[in-house]
Amino acid sequence: MGKFARARILWPRLICGLTSALLLTLTVSCAGTSGTADTSASSGMKSVDFFAMNTYMTITAYGPGAADAVAAGEARVYAIENEFSRTIADSPIKKIEENAGISPVVVSQEVFDLIREAVSYSSDTSDAFDLSIAPIMDLWGFTDSNYRVPTDAEIDAVLPLVAADRIVLDSKALTVYLPEPGMAIDLGGIAKGYTSDQVQGEMQKYDITAGMLSLGGNVAVFGDKSDGTRWKVAIADPDNPTSYLGILTTDAISVITSGGYERYFEKDGKRYIHIMDPATGKPAESDLVSVTIITKDGVQGDALSTALFVMGREKAIAYYRSHGDFLFVLEDSDGVIYIPSALAGDFVASDTGKEIVTVTAEGT
Amino acid sequence: MRILREKRETKKIYTPTFRFCAADAVAIAGVILLAGLSALYVYRTFLFGSPSQSLEVIFTIDGKTVYSVPLQSNEVQTFTTTGDLGSITVTVRDGEAAITAADCPDQICVRTGRISTVGQAVVCLPNHAVLRIEPADGSETSSAYDIMAN
Numbered sequence: 001m002g003k004f005a006r007a008r009i010l011w012p013r014l015i016c017g018l019t020s021a022l023l024l025t026l027t028v029s030c031a032g033t034s035g036t037a038d039t040s041a042s043s044g045m046k047s048v049d050f051f052a053m054n055t056y057m058t059i060t061a062y063g064p065g066a067a068d069a070v071a072a073g074e075a076r077v078y079a080i081e082n083e084f085s086r087t088i089a090d091s092p093i094k095k096i097e098e099n100a101g102i103s104p105v106v107v108s109q110e111v112f113d114l115i116r117e118a119v120s121y122s123s124d125t126s127d128a129f130d131l132s133i134a135p136i137m138d139l140w141g142f143t144d145s146n147y148r149v150p151t152d153a154e155i156d157a158v159l160p161l162v163a164a165d166r167i168v169l170d171s172k173a174l175t176v177y178l179p180e181p182g183m184a185i186d187l188g189g190i191a192k193g194y195t196s197d198q199v200q201g202e203m204q205k206y207d208i209t210a211g212m213l214s215l216g217g218n219v220a221v222f223g224d225k226s227d228g229t230r231w232k233v234a235i236a237d238p239d240n241p242t243s244y245l246g247i248l249t250t251d252a253i254s255v256i257t258s259g260g261y262e263r264y265f266e267k268d269g270k271r272y273i274h275i276m277d278p279a280t281g282k283p284a285e286s287d288l289v290s291v292t293i294i295t296k297d298g299v300q301g302d303a304l305s306t307a308l309f310v311m312g313r314e315k316a317i318a319y320y321r322s323h324g325d326f327l328f329v330l331e332d333s334d335g336v337i338y339i340p341s342a343l344a345g346d347f348v349a350s351d352t353g354k355e356i357v358t359v360t361a362e363g364t
Numbered sequence: 365m366r367i368l369r370e371k372r373e374t375k376k377i378y379t380p381t382f383r384f385c386a387a388d389a390v391a392i393a394g395v396i397l398l399a400g401l402s403a404l405y406v407y408r409t410f411l412f413g414s415p416s417q418s419l420e421v422i423f424t425i426d427g428k429t430v431y432s433v434p435l436q437s438n439e440v441q442t443f444t445t446t447g448d449l450g451s452i453t454v455t456v457r458d459g460e461a462a463i464t465a466a467d468c469p470d471q472i473c474v475r476t477g478r479i480s481t482v483g484q485a486v487v488c489l490p491n492h493a494v495l496r497i498e499p500a501d502g503s504e505t506s507s508a509y510d511i512m513a514n
Binding site: 232 | 426468472476478479486487489492510
């Protein structure tokens, strides 16, 4: 074959070779990008964060209606805050407080129903959760961050005002009455859970496939993730709140944690946590450092996370065994984690070296 | 006879013998090189882990970004601003960020400690301040969890 003929074959080969190289590159690149695109929700994702109810909130939605859904969710938060805040003048809760010992106050059905539910949690938990704890919170300065340690005499004077069973409810007239001046209702221990349920309901009116909320660390997830996997909710480690005790794999659920590790003040080397024991009027001396309630019902999760913390480990587990309509993750002051056996397959502890004890529903 | 001759001629013109030459080597090398480079590019995060992705520290007050800086830096970065309750200081060092001082009675933000991965946040309620970490290019990253309860 002559030199000329060889050159005529050479160039097509070279061009053909480089073209296939290019095609291969494109194929590999495309395969790569479609693999990562799954997690970034191609059909739309919208997230907002804001301060409300004296806490930091984030609301995220996935799907074509995501932007409308998060806007409606945020608006619902402000609407509920105006109804249930103790610090907003003219709120129904404030009016009830101002009329303590004077007269019953007519409220909306929504406000009445949540107060009634809070009262029933107070009696159901033997007042470990108490919506009338407000005067004690004021005394310790947790309401306005002017922290102080009151004397026993001061506490004894205020403690009779903490009595959920003395709240007078009239379901026909829709009135709430606090029979003694100085009594006050604070729905802070239940309002975020209620808000979480309400915001989810509001968001689901829009064209979304999934959503997740964090209302000051009270978490709710719902719908189906775009990659088809189940939700993964981390539970904060009390020893290092930016790290986590473990990860819960779950479908739609609320996960609500209470602990003394976040909000407290120190005086003369002693730590005073913000969770009060309604029986003593002092910070709860619990043998638990963190209580997480896992439930479909945000109100229940919020009320019980506080109540079970105040109860302490033994009573908390006994309460679970007598009710059983929720799951939990407890950590005690010895660094031992307690979970119900029903959760064992879905909770993966992180590498903290903490012992895990499985609790049966029936007891031993 | 005539048909046979024609066939012989056809054979002579259309079947050149294959000979491996320099151009083939160049083409094959090119294919392998490009494929390798593109694979490396696509799977770079997988191969080298997340540190190769550039993360940014974002500090907001009332939703407005008042400070942002790359998380990875050779120098210690500090930033001090005034919130509703007085001064508040952010420190970024060795791939970690924290609120290191705040004029508020709670001190929850200071106690929260240091953050280093996307999704973590330090919140100062009285100052309406949030310190968080985001990917510099705005894309989402895979995390061990979707959301954290605390």
